Amino acid sequence: MGAWLGPPVAVIQSLDIFFVCMEGLTLNTMVANFKKKEPFTARVYNTVQAHAMLSPGDVVLAGVSGGADSVALLGILKELALSFSLQIGVAHVNHCLRGEESDRDEAFVRDLAASHGLPLHVQQTDVAARARKNKKSIEDAARDVRYAFYREIASRHGYNRVALGHNSDDNAEQVLMNLLRGSGPRGLMGIPPMRDNLIIRPLIRVSRQEILAFLDRHGQPFVQDSSNEDTRYLRNRIRHGLMPCLSKEYNPDIKSALNRLSVLITAEETWMEGESRAMLARHLERLNPREVRFSRDFFATLPKALARRGIRGAIQEIKGDLRRITFGHVDDIMALMPGNTGGKNLDLPQGIRITLTKKWLYFTRCDRPLRQLGPLH
Numbered sequence: 001m002g003a004w005l006g007p008p009v010a011v012i013q014s015l016d017i018f019f020v021c022m023e024g025l026t027l028n029t030m031v032a033n034f035k036k037k038e039p040f041t042a043r044v045y046n047t048v049q050a051h052a053m054l055s056p057g058d059v060v061l062a063g064v065s066g067g068a069d070s071v072a073l074l075g076i077l078k079e080l081a082l083s084f085s086l087q088i089g090v091a092h093v094n095h096c097l098r099g100e101e102s103d104r105d106e107a108f109v110r111d112l113a114a115s116h117g118l119p120l121h122v123q124q125t126d127v128a129a130r131a132r133k134n135k136k137s138i139e140d141a142a143r144d145v146r147y148a149f150y151r152e153i154a155s156r157h158g159y160n161r162v163a164l165g166h167n168s169d170d171n172a173e174q175v176l177m178n179l180l181r182g183s184g185p186r187g188l189m190g191i192p193p194m195r196d197n198l199i200i201r202p203l204i205r206v207s208r209q210e211i212l213a214f215l216d217r218h219g220q221p222f223v224q225d226s227s228n229e230d231t232r233y234l235r236n237r238i239r240h241g242l243m244p245c246l247s248k249e250y251n252p253d254i255k256s257a258l259n260r261l262s263v264l265i266t267a268e269e270t271w272m273e274g275e276s277r278a279m280l281a282r283h284l285e286r287l288n289p290r291e292v293r294f295s296r297d298f299f300a301t302l303p304k305a306l307a308r309r310g311i312r313g314a315i316q317e318i319k320g321d322l323r324r325i326t327f328g329h330v331d332d333i334m335a336l337m338p339g340n341t342g343g344k345n346l347d348l349p350q351g352i353r354i355t356l357t358k359k360w361l362y363f364t365r366c367d368r369p370l371r372q373l374g375p376l377h
Contacts, residue, residue, distance in 0.1 A: 038214075038217075040206065040210055040213075040214045041076065041079060043205065043206055044076050044202050044203060044205075044206060045080070045083075046205075047193065047202055047203075047204060047205045047206075048080065048200075048202050050193075051193045051194045051200075052194075053161070053193070053194055053200040053202060054080065054084050054086065054161065054200070055084070056084050056085050057084070057085050057086075058084060058086055058087075058160055058161050059086070059087045059089075059158055059159045059160055059161070060077060060086050060087070060088050060089070060159060060160075060161040060162075060163050060200075061088075061089045061090070061091050061121075061150060061153060061154055061157075061159035061161070061162045061163070062074050062077055062088060062089070062090050062091065062162075062163045063091050063092075063093075063146065063150055063162065063163065063164045063165070064090050064091065064092055064109050064112070064113075064165075065092065065093075065105060065109070065165075065223075065225065066092070066105040066106075066108040066109045066112070066222060066223040066225075067165075067222055067223060067224070067225055067228075068208070068211055068212055068215055068222045069165030069166070069167055069170075069203060069208070069211055070164075070165040071112070071215065071220060071221075071222040072165065072203065072211045072214055072215055072220075073163060073164070073165040073202065073203055074088075074090065074112070075218070075220065076202060076203070077163060077202075078116070080202075088118055089118060089119040089120070089121065089153075089157065089159060090109065090112070090113040090118050090119070090120045090121070091120075091121045091122075091123075091149065091150055091153055091162075092105075092106060092109040092110075092120070092121070092122050092123075093122075093123050093124075093125065093142075093145060093146045093149055094106045094122065094123070094124040094125070095125060095127040095142050095145070096124060096125065096126045096127060096128070097127055097128060097138070097142075097227065098225075098226065098227060101225075101226060104223065105223050105225070106122060106124075108222075108223050109122075110122070119157075121149075121153045121157070123145075123149045125145045125149075127141050127142045127145055128141075130144075130145060138233075139233060139235070150162045150199075151198070154198065160198070161198065161200050162198055162199050162200070163200050163201070163202060164199060164200070164201050165201075165203055166191050166201045166203065166204055167203045167204065167206055167207060167208050167211055168204060168205055168206060168207050168208075168255065168259050169207055169208040169209075169239075169255060170191060170204075170208075171190040171191045171204060171258075171259055171262055172190075172243070172254070172255040172256075172258040172259050172262075173235060173238050173239055173243065174190050174191050175187075175188055175190045175258045175259075175261060175262050176238055176242070176243065176258055177234060177235060177238055178190075180238075182327070184327060185265055185268070185269050186269060188261060188262065188265045189262060189265050189266045189269055190258075190259075190262035190265075190266070191204060192266075193205075205259075207255070243255070272305070272306075272309065273309075275306065276306060276309035276310065276313055277313075279302075279306060279309075279310060280310065280313045280314075280317075283295070283298055283310075284310070284313065284314055284317065286317070289318070290318055290364060290365040290366075291318065291362060291363065291364045291365070292314050292317050292318055292362075292363050293360045293361060293362045293363065294310065294314065294360070294361045295359065295360065295361075296337075296356070296357070296358070296359055296360055296361055297359075299337070299361050300337060304334070307334065308330050308334070311330050311333050311334070312325070312330060314363040315348075315352060315363060317363070318352070318363055318364070318365040319350065319352060319365060323350075324349040324350060325348065325349070325352075329348050329349075332346055333346060333354050336354065336356045336361075337356070337361075341358075342356060342357040342358035342359075343356075343357065344356040351365055351366045351367065352364070352365055352366075353365075353366055
């Protein structure tokens with residue numbers, strides 16, 4: 001297990017100092033040397049470079065479950081450390097969902113980190129109990145626990161990057177799952193390579209098959225998560241049922257097609273989002289932290305696509321997020337606009353009230369139950 005993942009971090013840091021101090025050796029030279037490595041490693045580096053995921057001296061927390069993706073991720077990070085003078089730590093969440101198997105995974109990650117001198121951060125959480133308490137699915141509760149833990153550890157210990165092992169198969173599955181759920185363009189963007197200037201996904205452009213082949217070439221063991229075969233979960237039904245069917249019966253290259261769609265939609269959405277932010281900055285009037293408004297005359301001039309984004313942006317401004325705000329809610333707000341009459345109200349989840357007057361379209365966040373309120377404007 002130790003041969004491929006390389007020497008402990010102290011040795012890597014010493015090597016970094018040696019490489020950086022060598023006369024005439026620039027970062028570009030180190031990059032060129034990295035690209036001479038095997039194609040898999042070079043492709044991952046291209047992804048890192050394309051999305052500016054890493055800079056020299058970054059302190060990176062790797063989320064490691066013990067599965068193939070995260071073990072490959074850790075190995076790649078150890079190689080990247082030679083080019084970027086990285087400091088690396090490991091984070092593992094034991095979800096306490098699979099009894100002895102969960103404990104086995106934790107022990108594997110503890111051994112992996114210890115054998116290479118990497119700092120380790122572990123959290124054990126009863127995710128099933130958390131899901132029941134918060135009335136969420138097991139998958140959603142587990143994801144919430146992981147990301148909260150990663151962010152907490154990053155903040156407490158000074159990690160400026162959190163690296164996760166999502167791959168191109170995960171992305172294709174996410175796009176297809178969102179499509180089945182009726183998602184709009186944002187859902188078809190899939191899994192972002194980088195988010196919040198913190199989360200990075202270096203493996204997002206390589207496939208699960210390529211990762212397994214990479215580990216096999218290096219004789220690197222990993223653990224298997226039996227829950228990945230459990231078809232009670234929608235993602236697993238897509239992975240083991242729908243995706244193979246689409247590949248066999250309709251398009252052998254379906255995963256690549258979904259990944260291309262993700263890239264194209266992301267580029268267009270990024271541009272549209274910039275237009276939307278500029279429009280909101282100029283035309284959304286902020287009355288107080290709980291209330292914003294558009295001029296009705298201005299709002300009527302917006303193309304439908306930009307008007308929808310304006311509505312979502314206004315709600316996010318007073319609510320902080322868009323949870324429980326659906327496409328149908330946005331459509332209902334759009335339906336208020338035709339005609340010249342005012343005095344129309346529409347109540348949305350979580351205390352959001354929309355009010356249309358002759359001159360203004362108001363978005364208000366209310367503390368009291370909406371049924372107790374009369375007209376606000």
